[in-house]
Amino acid sequence: MPRYRDLRFGAIERGPGADRIGKLVFTLLGIWHRRTPRNRTVACLTPGATFLSTACSGDYSTLAPAGPAAGAIAPLWWVMLAGAAAILLLVCALLALAFRRRHSDGASVRIWIIGGGILFPALVLVALLGFGLVVGERLLPREDPRTLRVVAEARQWEWSFTQPGTAGAIRTRNVLHIPANRPIDVELATLDVIHAFWVPRLAGKMDAIPGRRNVLRIEASQPGVYYGLCAEFCGVGHSQHGYRVVAHDAAGWARFQAGETQ
Structure with missing residues (x-):
């Protein structure tokens, strides 16, 4: 359970972001209380600078590209x-x-x-x-012999991914495994309503529309774990409709293709 601390403005979740916001609030109150023109200017500019700096990183930040x-x-x-x-x-x-x-x-x-x-x-x-x-x-997908094609099927409220493996098709749920430094064409399909596939650090987003197959090209520049989400409201479970993209190095990808890791 997240820990909370009591501030005069209410309960704020403890964490790096919460601590930064708490310090900002009390700093601005002190600056504004002194009521000098220079301090008022600082008080007006500080929130924008703070929010810009906090928005440039994170698992879902488009400003921290990894592909x-x-x-x-x-x-x-x-x-x-x-x-x-x-x-x-x-x-x-x-x-x-x-x-x-x-x-x-x-x-x-x-x-x-x-x-x-x-x-x-x-x-x-x-x-x-x-x-x-x-x-x-x-951003348009180009012909590339290294391209791997993965079928992503969305439903309320999970993602399933199907791709070729050494011993046959490999199917995973809410986790997409890909090789690093290799283009991946994700073929999007949905079994019910409109969903949207989006891994902010790897590519733009694209809708999965009933009765259609859209293809999105993604690629990870280095091995790691990247987080994706559904960017189209799809019902009461929309906020939990996320998934992970695991980019493997050559050895890790060989193990996954052989069915040793899922």
Whole structure:
């Protein structure tokens, strides 16, 4: 059972994240209590910096890629964040300028409206769209003789995986075994409702749709255990609809193929 500690704001689960949040809350209260302009600025900026830093790691973080596909998606996230921040800063600057300047001629207003309100956002969005299309093209599965095909069947609320082995087909439940540094095509199927296959550190997500077979390419750059989840609400057991992906080295993969480990 998780341990809890009593804070004036309620019970917060003990752990690295909880301790960090608790310290942040009391630090911000102390900073705000002193009421200086500089401290207020720090108090406003600190939460964003803290949440950004805590979101960059973890078993389900897309910003800690462990495969080629996820490695292509992570920069897209940062580029989109930069583009959104640029547009936000421009809007804030225009808002501040509107409060500061009382009189301006029509030409100046038109320049700001056309340049700042139309051209700049349009250029940023077009650049983001182009970068997204390039990344999307890189994620398409390519012909590769090393590719291993695995059938993943989803149901409420478990995943079953079937793949070829040395002595015949190998079937596992809620654990997908793959070799490291080798592309894997996951053929997605569902036996009931729509589910979504997503291993954030290895690749993007794709839906498993009744009556269709979708294929997602994943690959792990090094041996390890990676965690996946269903990213489409599928009923009351959705929060427990997770699984593990175990990436083996050459020796471990040979043992699994021989049926020595499941």
